[in-house]
Amino acid sequence: MIGYLAAEGFEEELARELGAPHERHGRLFLAPGPERSAAWAANVWRTPVRLEVRSIADAAAQLRALQRNWALYSARDHRRAALIDARLPHVSAKPIAPFSPLPAAPLGSFTLLDRDTVLASADCASPFPHGEVRFVEDHEGPPSRAYLKLWELFTLSGRWPAPGERVVDLGAAPGGWTWVLASLGCRVLSVDKAPLDPRVAALPNVEHRTQSAFALDPAEVGPIDWLFSDVICYPKRLLGLVERWLAAGNVRNFACTIKFQGETDHETATRFAAIEGARLRHLSHNRHELTWTRLA
Ligand SMILES: C[S@@+](CC[C@H](N)C(=O)[O-])C[C@H]1O[C@@H](n2cnc3c(N)ncnc32)[C@H](O)[C@@H]1O
Known part of the structure; x- marks a missing residue:
């Protein structure tokens, strides 16, 4: 048992x-x-x-x-x-x-x-x-509590981006994840239809594009060390996005939140889990969502 x-x-x-x-x-x-x-x-x-x-x-x-x-x-x-x-x-x-x-x-x-x-x-x-992972929280720096999900993922996996690495943060606003990534010394391209909190947007290693994450072309972005997504969308739509970036072959590591609205979409969760090298888990800071990773 x-x-x-x-x-x-x-x-x-x-x-x-x-x-x-x-x-x-x-x-x-x-x-x-x-x-x-x-x-x-x-x-x-x-x-x-x-x-x-x-x-x-x-x-x-x-x-x-x-x-x-x-x-x-x-x-x-x-x-x-x-x-x-x-x-x-x-x-x-x-x-x-x-x-x-x-x-x-x-x-x-x-x-x-x-x-x-x-x-x-x-x-x-x-x-x-x-x-349950509990952190000494930062009430000053990050503009949202979503940063706790990244802290948990990085701390549990013992893996996080190194200074100077190029990362893309999809669905970045108001900027909790971008704040974590910028604090690690990454070069962050953040993408959201909404603006970032001005304090995060002003960080020197952050570039923000106000546009849809789905319109971002992997070929135009070029090689990146990490792709992050915390976009609110249907799981199937996120799977399509991930498959597009996987096919482009330009991403070393992925970390994405699969967000469920109403019923849990088990079928799509299973398809995420079946991607080679993937791990799917519910972090203690996740709500009705799962964190999907594929780390190099
Ligand atoms: C949960 S919030 C992200 C929180 C963020 N990770 C943080 O740490 O502050 C989800 C974000 O997805 C964004 N979003 C929804 N649809 C989008 C799309 N098609 N393209 C880009 N961003 C989108 C929303 O504007 C919202 O800012």
Whole structure:
């Protein structure tokens, strides 16, 4: 069995992704192994085991015998679960700085399946409790909160553009992503039908074009190190855009937000995931959207 913790509010999306059979406990889904890629999972419990526990103290002792650090995912018997949690070593939930190394200490997850049964996974995919990454926010520089999505993607993947690299930011306004990229020392071509925040537009390494992202010609732009898109559009339209840039062969790395309006377009998400070398995931700063990347 493998455990998949759904991103909050996207349980139905994850259920569909995993298919049958699966067992569900709140946001936690248990499905037969081996581990599968699941875009809507915020965390994956790789080694879940059932522990029969005689008491709160016994539960804490059994967990501590497995390893030191644990995050409680509480789906029922909340008070008892909290009392077990209180007997475990404190795990820091302090916000981190962007671009910092990921926490190295293993972090397990546990839940109570019933009063006397703990489900515990010592090995989890995310080093953050429930896959939630919290940053020390910048309330001065960026003109929108969208910058947190890029900070999260870069910090989790350990990859970001180097100073001097040429990047294109589609759907850039008001300029949160462009601000991040300019702060990294990139040469940014930002494109949006709307203007950038004047403070971002005035940055020396930013060029803004007020036009549709779909009208930008890859051949005219030439070779670029990264293509970013946070354009609000139907997923199918974004797929067409990505396919055009892929076919042009001028882009080393892609990072795009697929935004869903109303129903989740699973079919298009599957087509994005099937692109060679691609990764599709729900970041903790994503709303009803997925982040698609294809990194060199
Ligand atoms: C979520 S906002 C982007 C936020 C931005 N990444 C930031 O960090 O501030 C989506 C943007 O897509 C833009 N947009 C929608 N359709 C577009 C199109 N066809 N071409 C370019 N931009 C478009 C909107 O004007 C809007 O600024």
